[in-house]
Amino acid sequence: xxxxxxxxxxxxxxxxxxxxxxxxxxxxxxxxxxxxxxxxxxxxxxxxxxxxxxxxxxxxxxxxxxxxxxxxxxxxxxxxxxxxxxxxxxxxxxxxxxxxxxxxxxxxxxxxxxxxxxxxxxxxxxxxxxxxxxxxxxxxxxxxxxxxxxxxxxxxxxxxxxxxxxxxxxxxxxxxxxxxxxxxxx
Numbered sequence: 375x376x377x378x379x380x381x382x383x384x385x386x387x388x389x390x391x392x393x394x395x396x397x398x399x400x401x402x403x404x405x406x407x408x409x410x411x412x413x414x415x416x417x418x419x420x421x422x423x424x425x426x427x428x429x430x431x432x433x434x435x436x437x438x439x440x441x442x443x444x445x446x447x448x449x450x451x452x453x454x455x456x457x458x459x460x461x462x463x464x465x466x467x468x469x470x471x472x473x474x475x476x477x478x479x480x481x482x483x484x485x486x487x488x489x490x491x492x493x494x495x496x497x498x499x500x501x502x503x504x505x506x507x508x509x510x511x512x513x514x515x516x517x518x519x520x521x522x523x524x525x526x527x528x529x530x531x532x533x534x535x536x537x538x539x540x541x542x543x544x545x546x547x548x549x550x551x552x553x554x555x556x557x558x559x560x
Contacts, residue, residue: 381491388484395477402470409463416456423449 430445 385488392481420452
């Protein structure tokens with residue numbers, strides 16, 4: 375029973391760890407949302423900047439080549455940042471997927487282990503119950519034999535007492551006869 379309580383406590387601990395992993399999973403998901411939002415904002419901003427750049431290039435043909443170079447450099451920096459964010463998002467997504475898979479595998483393994491322990495304990499308990507049932511049956515049978523033996527003993531003791539009474543009476547009669555014979559033969 376103590377081992378069952380211990381196993382039950384271990385199961386609660388495992389469930390607590392699983393809950394913690396699920397909470398971490400939720401936190402990772404919450405961290406990913408701003409990254410996705412940032413990605414979308416960067417894409418939108420990049421698209422807007424690209425459109426602005428194209429619009430300004432069409433309207434102002436007279437601007438110098440250095441301004442065009444600066445804008446292209448800025449776009450490259452934005453695209454580079456966007457690629458870095460996409461790589462980071464992909465990495466975080468992989469980490470999250472791996473964490474979820476590990477959590478589920480751990481939970482399944484621990485649950486199977488606990489189920490096996492519970493099955494073993496239930497089997498042991500069933501065997502103990504059968505043993506107690508058998509011992510109870512044997513005790514009832516022994517009690518019946520003991521009661522029969524006690525009744526037989528009582529009967530034998532009663533008969534012995536009756537025989538002792540008869541023997542005493544016979545001794546008394548013999549003594550009386552012996553006395554009577556002695557008186558007849560002075």
